[in-house]
Amino acid sequence: MMKAKVVKMSEEELDLAALQEAGEILRRGGLVGFPTETVYGLGGNALDPSASRKIYAAKGRPSDNPLIIHIADMDDLPYIVKNIPEKAAWLAEAFWPGPLTMIFEKSDVVPYETTGGLDTVAVRFPSHKIAKEMILAGGGYVAAPSANTSGRPSPTEAKHVEEDLGEEIDMIIDGGRVDIGLESTIVDCTVDPPVILRPGYVNQEMLEKVINRVEMDPGLTSENEKVRPKAPGMRYRHYAPKAKLVLVDGDDTAVAAYISAEVRKKEAEGQQVGIICADETRELYTEGLIRCIGRRQKEEEIAQRLYAVLRDFDEEDISFIYSETFNTPKIGTAIMNRLNKAAGHEIIYLS
Ligand code: TXA
Numbered sequence: 364m365m366k367a368k369v370v371k372m373s374e375e376e377l378d379l380a381a382l383q384e385a386g387e388i389l390r391r392g393g394l395v396g397f398p399t400e401t402v403y404g405l406g407g408n409a410l411d412p413s414a415s416r417k418i419y420a421a422k423g424r425p426s427d428n429p430l431i432i433h434i435a436d437m438d439d440l441p442y443i444v445k446n447i448p449e450k451a452a453w454l455a456e457a458f459w460p461g462p463l464t465m466i467f468e469k470s471d472v473v474p475y476e477t478t479g480g481l482d483t484v485a486v487r488f489p490s491h492k493i494a495k496e497m498i499l500a501g502g503g504y505v506a507a508p509s510a511n512t513s514g515r516p517s518p519t520e521a522k523h524v525e526e527d528l529g530e531e532i533d534m535i536i537d538g539g540r541v542d543i544g545l546e547s548t549i550v551d552c553t554v555d556p557p558v559i560l561r562p563g564y565v566n567q568e569m570l571e572k573v574i575n576r577v578e579m580d581p582g583l584t585s586e587n588e589k590v591r592p593k594a595p596g597m598r599y600r601h602y603a604p605k606a607k608l609v610l611v612d613g614d615d616t617a618v619a620a621y622i623s624a625e626v627r628k629k630e631a632e633g634q635q636v637g638i639i640c641a642d643e644t645r646e647l648y649t650e651g652l653i654r655c656i657g658r659r660q661k662e663e664e665i666a667q668r669l670y671a672v673l674r675d676f677d678e679e680d681i682s683f684i685y686s687e688t689f690n691t692p693k694i695g696t697a698i699m700n701r702l703n704k705a706a707g708h709e710i711i712y713l714s
């Protein structure tokens with residue numbers, strides 16, 4: 364295939380002609396990379412089985428890992444789901460449009476190609492203006508996984524999409540760097556109480572303010588191999604950098620001392636080592652390839668930069684990355700979920 368056509372626009376200045384063109388590409392079964400408030404998505408017509416197959420092929424994604432259908436109008440929801448549980452309606456009212464995905468029983472119009480063979484369907488109504496306009500132009504139902512090659516960190520900038528999928532898709536809409544930087548929170552609303560299958564910007568506390576009780580999928584944190592996450596995508600080792608990533612948890616100075624000692628040891632053996640630290644602890648490090656991820660006091664920055672930092676390290680000739688942990692108050696659960704997965708749950712506790 365030819366290289367994807369890249370068009371630039373912003374939420375403030377939409378390029379309506381280009382959005383129309385993106386819509387036409389989607390309607391005739393093609394694929395478009397586009398920005399959302401969470402990460403860039405790889406969009407295809409969700410009701411067209413062949414478009415879904417193309418998405419799996421472009422990403423190199425296992426076909427049992429279902430896609431999220433993106434809508435841009437609440438009135439479009441009933442067509443793709445069997446029913447809307449009361450609690451899902453409340454959550455939609457509170458968090459849509461926004462970084463929340465909900466699981467429903469699927470209606471007959473949703474092809475199994477899109478749901479990875481499941482009778483349930485994931486639905487999200489994004490708040491990003493470019494995403495919304497593109498979805499409407501494309502017919503209202505856009506299946507979109509994150510626009511990365513399977514196994515790489517999700518794209519937070521258009522150039523990441525170009526790197527991974529530039530040769531596989533028809534068009535990329537460059538809307539600049541995304542706002543949140545981590546994928547949406549997924550809540551299974553086919554069970555009561557609803558269950559968080561993937562933590563995100565909308566956290567448990569925020570959800571519980573609306574529907575009282577929400578559980579966390581035990582598969583997300585269990586060390587027991589038999590307790591598997593319910594969302595198929597959470598079972599794979601995702602977001603894996605090329606270098607071996609190790610997390611180090613504990614008191615700031617102890618963590619910096621441990622990491623620095625490891626860096627010296629590995630450098631003496633001729634290996635290059637990367638370090639991921641917060642702005643606040645930057646000065647505790649003197650060697651290694653140091654990447655500041657943002658301020659602990661501004662946890663949004665950490666979420667926003669995490670994937671770009673992991674991607675940056677893939678460009679370097681390093682064999683190890685040591686990272687601090689970021690159990691920040693609001694988004695910490697989501698940040699640590701992604702970091703833990705990237706590290707294959709390799710974490711060292713000091714204390
Ligand atoms: O923020 C996001 O959600 C981004 C943007 C583009 O909207 N999309 C995204 O899609 O992260 P993807 O495909 O990378 O992740 C979808 C996740 C996977 O872990 C998948 O297994 C899960 O949602 N999922 C989809 N349908 C499901 C279902 N019916 N039951 C359980 N999990 C489901």
Ligand code: MG
Binds near residue numbers: 508509517
């Ligand atoms: Mg993904």
